[in-house]
Amino acid sequence: MNNAVDIHTNGATRHWPSQGLTRIPYWVYQDPAIYELEQQRIFCGPGWSYVGFEAEIPNPGDFRRTHVGDKPVVVARHRDGSINVLVNRCAHRGVQFCRANFGNTNAFTCPYHQWTYDLKGNLTGVPFRRGVLGHGGMPSDFVPGEHNLHSLKVTTRNGVIFASFEHGMPSFEEYLGPKMLAYFDRVFDGRELSVLGYMRQRIPSNWKLMFENIKDPYHATLLHVFLVTFGLFRADQPSAVKMDASGRHGVLVSSKGEQKAGAGTAEMKAFRADFKLNDARLLDPVREFPGTETVAMLTLWPNLIVQQQSNTLATRQLVTRGPHAFDLIWTFFGYADDSPEMTRRRLRQANLMGPAGLVSIDDSEVMQLSQQGVVQDQNDCGVVELDGSSVGDADHMVTEAPVRAFYSYYREVMGL
Amino acid sequence: MRTHELRAEIEELYYDYAASLDELELERWPEFFLEDCWYKIISRENYERSLPLATMWCESKGMLKDRVVTIRQTQMFAPRTMRHVVSNTRIKSDGREGIQSEANYVVIQTMVDEESKIFNAGRYLDTLVRENGQLKFKSRICVYDTIMIPNSLIYPI
Numbered sequence: 001m002n003n004a005v006d007i008h009t010n011g012a013t014r015h016w017p018s019q020g021l022t023r024i025p026y027w028v029y030q031d032p033a034i035y036e037l038e039q040q041r042i043f044c045g046p047g048w049s050y051v052g053f054e055a056e057i058p059n060p061g062d063f064r065r066t067h068v069g070d071k072p073v074v075v076a077r078h079r080d081g082s083i084n085v086l087v088n089r090c091a092h093r094g095v096q097f098c099r100a101n102f103g104n105t106n107a108f109t110c111p112y113h114q115w116t117y118d119l120k121g122n123l124t125g126v127p128f129r130r131g132v133l134g135h136g137g138m139p140s141d142f143v144p145g146e147h148n149l150h151s152l153k154v155t156t157r158n159g160v161i162f163a164s165f166e167h168g169m170p171s172f173e174e175y176l177g178p179k180m181l182a183y184f185d186r187v188f189d190g191r192e193l194s195v196l197g198y199m200r201q202r203i204p205s206n207w208k209l210m211f212e213n214i215k216d217p218y219h220a221t222l223l224h225v226f227l228v229t230f231g232l233f234r235a236d237q238p239s240a241v242k243m244d245a246s247g248r249h250g251v252l253v254s255s256k257g258e259q260k261a262g263a264g265t266a267e268m269k270a271f272r273a274d275f276k277l278n279d280a281r282l283l284d285p286v287r288e289f290p291g292t293e294t295v296a297m298l299t300l301w302p303n304l305i306v307q308q309q310s311n312t313l314a315t316r317q318l319v320t321r322g323p324h325a326f327d328l329i330w331t332f333f334g335y336a337d338d339s340p341e342m343t344r345r346r347l348r349q350a351n352l353m354g355p356a357g358l359v360s361i362d363d364s365e366v367m368q369l370s371q372q373g374v375v376q377d378q379n380d381c382g383v384v385e386l387d388g389s390s391v392g393d394a395d396h397m398v399t400e401a402p403v404r405a406f407y408s409y410y411r412e413v414m415g416l
Numbered sequence: 417m418r419t420h421e422l423r424a425e426i427e428e429l430y431y432d433y434a435a436s437l438d439e440l441e442l443e444r445w446p447e448f449f450l451e452d453c454w455y456k457i458i459s460r461e462n463y464e465r466s467l468p469l470a471t472m473w474c475e476s477k478g479m480l481k482d483r484v485v486t487i488r489q490t491q492m493f494a495p496r497t498m499r500h501v502v503s504n505t506r507i508k509s510d511g512r513e514g515i516q517s518e519a520n521y522v523v524i525q526t527m528v529d530e531e532s533k534i535f536n537a538g539r540y541l542d543t544l545v546r547e548n549g550q551l552k553f554k555s556r557i558c559v560y561d562t563i564m565i566p567n568s569l570i571y572p573i
Contacts, residue, residue, distance in 0.1 A: 101461065102465070195467065196467060196469040197458075197469025197470075198461060198467070199469070199471050199565075200565065201566075201568070202566055203567055223492060225491075229490065272489065275489070277478070278477075278478030278482050279479045281476075282479060282482060327564065332469050347469060347470070347473055348473060348475070350473060354471055355565040355569045356457065356570070358483075358486050361491050361492075361568045361569075361570060364567050364568045365493045366492065368567055369494065
C-alpha cells in the first residue's frame with residue numbers, strides 16, 4: 001500500500017509540494033491519472049464503503065442499486081437473509097443488467113442474452129447452453145461457477161451496510177477505531193431505522209472537496225450566515241475536531257448557542273442579529289442524543305458523511321463521476337419508534353440540508369467555485385496552515401487539522 | 417362555458433406565479449398562498465414510494481417568507497436566471513375542499529458563462545381556494561422527474 005509511484009500525465013511527474021501537508025496541489029482535483037489511481041487504491045482498495053441501510057432491503061428478494069466509487073453495484077437480500085453486494089455487470093458481455101434503483105426479484109437476468117444469476121451472484125442460467133437441435137451451445141467444459149458476478153465483502157453494524165472490494169479487510173469496528181465508532185454508535189445505536197426519503201445532486205467539483213468541506217470548521221463559522229445567525233454553529237461555542245489514529249476518519253462536533261453578537265460574529269461581515277423567522281417551527285430542536293453536542297458531522301473514509309445537525313439525520317454518500325464531478329446521495333432517516341411530531345420536526349429541519357438546503361446550498365455552490373478556480377493552474381496549490389501544521393485533535397474550530405489528517409492518509413494510500 | 421372561464425383564471429394564476437419567480441420578484445411569491453398552506457418540492461422517487469421527505473418543505477406562508485429572506489440575505493450562490501414554462505393544465509375537480517388542478521412545468525436555468533439548460537422538469541399538483549374573490553394556493557406540490565439535481569436548487573419552482 002505504501003509503494004511510492006510516479007504518476008505520469010502529459011509527461012509530468014507528480015511531486016507533492018515540499019511544504020508537506022500545509023499545501024494541497026491543485027492537480028489532485030483534476031488529473032485523470034490521479035482519478036484512476038484513486039479508483040484502484042481507494043474505492044477498490046482497502047476501505048469499507050457505505051452502500052445503504054438494512055431497512056431499505058428488509059425482505060428476501062429486496063435490492064437497491066448504488067455505487068462504490070464509480071462502480072455500479074447491487075445490494076440484495078437473499079432468501080436466506082444474507083446481504084450480498086454484487087458488481088452490476090454481467091459476466092458475459094459486461095452489460096449493466098440492473099437499472100432500477102430499488103426493487104424485489106428472485107433472480108437478476110441480463111436483458112441482452114438472459115444470463116441469470118441468483119441473489120448471491122451465482123450464474124444459474126445460460127440460454128442455449130447445450131445448443132439448439134444439436135447445433136452450437138457452450139463447450140462441454142464450460143463451468144457456470146467460473147462466471148459468477150463479482151461480489152464484494154459485506155459487513156453491517158446497527159442496520160448500516162458497508163462493502164469492500166478487498167476481501168482481507170479488518171472488521172468495521174477495527175477500521176473505525178474506538179473514538180469514531182463511539183460517534184457512529186451515537187446515531188446508529190441499534191434502534192430500527194426508518195428512511196424518510198432521498199435527495200440527489202450532482203456537484204461539479206472533485207469528490208475530495210466535499211470531504212475537505214465537512215472537515216473544515218473554519219468555513220462553517222464564516223460562510224454559513226444562516227447557521228451563525230441562529231447560533232447553530234459558531235466559532236465561540238464549545239466544539240471540537242477529532243480524528244482516528246490514521247487521520248482518514250474524522251468528526252466535527254459543536255453545541256448550539258444563542259442568537260447574539262459575540263466573539264464569533266465580530267469578524268463575520270454578514271451576521272444579522274435582527275433576523276427573526278416568521279415561522280419559528282423551522283428551528284425547534286429537541287435534545288435526543290447523550291452529551292451536550294447538538295451537531296456531529298462524521299466523515300468516514302472513503303465515501304460517507306453521517307450528518308446529525310439538531311434533529312435532522314442523514315447519510316451523505318459520495319459517488320465519484322470523474323475528476324470534475326460527484327453525486328451526493330442524501331438518505332434522510334429517523335427511528336422506527338419516532339413520534340409523528342418528531343418525524344415532522346426532522347422533515348422540517350431537512351430544509352437546512354440537501355440541494356436546496358438553507359445551509360448546504362452555500363457548500364455546493366462554493367465547491368463549484370473551487371473547482372472552477374483550481375482547474376486554471378494545476379501547478380498552483382492551496383494553503384492549509386490554520387492552527388499550524390498539526391494533524392491531531394483540537395478543542396476549537398479555528399483549525400484545518402482534519403483536512404491535513406485526511407491528506408496525510410491519502411498520500412500514504414496513493415504513494416504521493 | 418364556466419369551465420372555460422375557470423381554466424382561463426387558473427392559467428392566469430399559473431403564469432403570474434411563474435413571472436414572479438422568473439423576474440425575481442420573490443417577495444410576491446408567498447402572496448399567491450393562503451396563510452395556512454403547504455408548499456413542497458419533492459422528488460418523484462420519494463412521492464411514488466410514499467416517502468415524506470421533500471427537498472423544499474414549507475408548511476405556512478411564514479415559512480415561504482422565511483425562504484425568501486434567506487435567499488435574499490443569508491445564502492451564498494452564483495448568479496443565475498430561471499425561466500418557467502407551464503403547460504398541460506388539467507382541472508381535476510371543483511368541490512367544497514377547493515379546486516384540484518395539475519400542470520406540467522419545465523424550468524430552464526442560465527448560468528453566467530454557460531448555455532441555457534433544462535434544470536428541472538415535473539408537474540404541479542395544486543389545491544386552489546378562493547379568498548376575497550382571488551384564487552390562492554392552499555397547497556402546491558412540485559413533483560420533479562429530475563431526481564439528480566444539477567448542483568443547487570436556489571429558487572422555488
